[in-house]
Amino acid sequence: MKPPSPLIALANGQRLLVCVGSGGVGKTTTAASIGLWAALSGRRVLVLTIDPARRLANSLGLSEIGNTEVRIPLERLLGDGAAQTKGELWAMMLDPKSTLDDVISKVAKDARTRDAIFQNRIYRSIAGSFSGSQEYMATERLYDVYGSGRYDLIVLDTPPVKNALDFLEAPGRLARFLDRQVMKWFLTSEEDGPFGKRLMLSTSAVVYRLLGHIFGKDFLAELSVFFTLFRDLYDGMRERHEAVSRIFGDAATTFVVVSAPNEPSVDVANFFLQELRSRKLRIGAVVVNQLHRARLLNPDVDALLGRKAREIMPDLAPQMLARLGAAHRRLRELTALEAHWVRHLANEAAGVPMVEIDRQSGEVHDLAGLLSLHDWLFAKGTDV
Ligand SMILES: Nc1ncnc2c1ncn2[C@@H]1O[C@H](COP(=O)(O)OP(=O)(O)O)[C@@H](O)[C@H]1O
Numbered sequence: 001m002k003p004p005s006p007l008i009a010l011a012n013g014q015r016l017l018v019c020v021g022s023g024g025v026g027k028t029t030t031a032a033s034i035g036l037w038a039a040l041s042g043r044r045v046l047v048l049t050i051d052p053a054r055r056l057a058n059s060l061g062l063s064e065i066g067n068t069e070v071r072i073p074l075e076r077l078l079g080d081g082a083a084q085t086k087g088e089l090w091a092m093m094l095d096p097k098s099t100l101d102d103v104i105s106k107v108a109k110d111a112r113t114r115d116a117i118f119q120n121r122i123y124r125s126i127a128g129s130f131s132g133s134q135e136y137m138a139t140e141r142l143y144d145v146y147g148s149g150r151y152d153l154i155v156l157d158t159p160p161v162k163n164a165l166d167f168l169e170a171p172g173r174l175a176r177f178l179d180r181q182v183m184k185w186f187l188t189s190e191e192d193g194p195f196g197k198r199l200m201l202s203t204s205a206v207v208y209r210l211l212g213h214i215f216g217k218d219f220l221a222e223l224s225v226f227f228t229l230f231r232d233l234y235d236g237m238r239e240r241h242e243a244v245s246r247i248f249g250d251a252a253t254t255f256v257v258v259s260a261p262n263e264p265s266v267d268v269a270n271f272f273l274q275e276l277r278s279r280k281l282r283i284g285a286v287v288v289n290q291l292h293r294a295r296l297l298n299p300d301v302d303a304l305l306g307r308k309a310r311e312i313m314p315d316l317a318p319q320m321l322a323r324l325g326a327a328h329r330r331l332r333e334l335t336a337l338e339a340h341w342v343r344h345l346a347n348e349a350a351g352v353p354m355v356e357i358d359r360q361s362g363e364v365h366d367l368a369g370l371l372s373l374h375d376w377l378f379a380k381g382t383d384v
């Protein structure tokens, strides 16, 4: 007998599920489908998503809305039964254009500090190009909604990152960038006097003059202001970073690795498995999505379809049957190849339970589609 899907316990018991994996494998779809299941089983759920396919976003009412929590009505799905479910499904699409500004607004001690930072030219150029800002914003939002206590479960969909570290280390990067060690060089203590003056007097004077020569004196003055302002923000940023790190490591947080059955996404999945293990983070399941399956191993195409084909199109029947036969052989080869990659992944997963989802005939782009995946995600745990 197949063991029950590991996702049942996770969706019922955890506070945060993080879907990771390569782009296009079905992270967003899986996150949304898990969220729907948990909501239907009575929990208040938020799916925090990054880049839902346009049709899914539209049908969930997420279009045009960035960074706002939207309640997804389950009535259409459940009819009158909706009144009986206590659960709630919410979704929020992270707006990739939303910037460091939001974070600064939160941690700045007053409006004056905030505005001074926003106007600082150096800040402006950093805010616009802060690499990893998407991952960073995801963790920032997570921090807010997790702490709000409004949800029993948050399902976090992650950006399609090339490098897993980008996501896992996003909270740390900004904090490191603002590390006191770096800032010390620019900052002055009360006794040292203003930034510029100290540098002029110190052995760094040459460096200062050189920088001034290259960038202009105004730039250096602004740099000084920038770091002075950021000194005040540093502790706030740092606290948030540490809190997010704690959330990821919490016993109520589990990662779900999503992969398609092909070499590039299995490579990324394996990389995630290793990274998560080395960080001692919990991995609850590996979802292999979009499997092709040839159900008949060696079909006699003529016996199955010949009579019908000759009836409909007598002239073209032989050609059509030959093509169908060839198409089926390709499907069988694909099935065998995918089975190979599933085994490869199972090997790396080493004991982490795997869940398989067949490729559906159309896209999964609405609540009904997400619901149809429940048969796979929540019933068919497989012991590959
Ligand atoms: N099991 C499946 N069968 C058919 N289409 C799927 C399946 N899973 C996902 N899709 C489709 O594949 C595309 C990519 O899925 P998505 O969840 O956006 O991937 P990701 O978030 O990993 O980039 C979407 O158009 C989605 O509808």
Ligand SMILES: [Mg+2]
Binding pocket: 024, 027, 028, 029, 050, 051, 052, 157, 158, 160
């Ligand atoms: Mg996605």
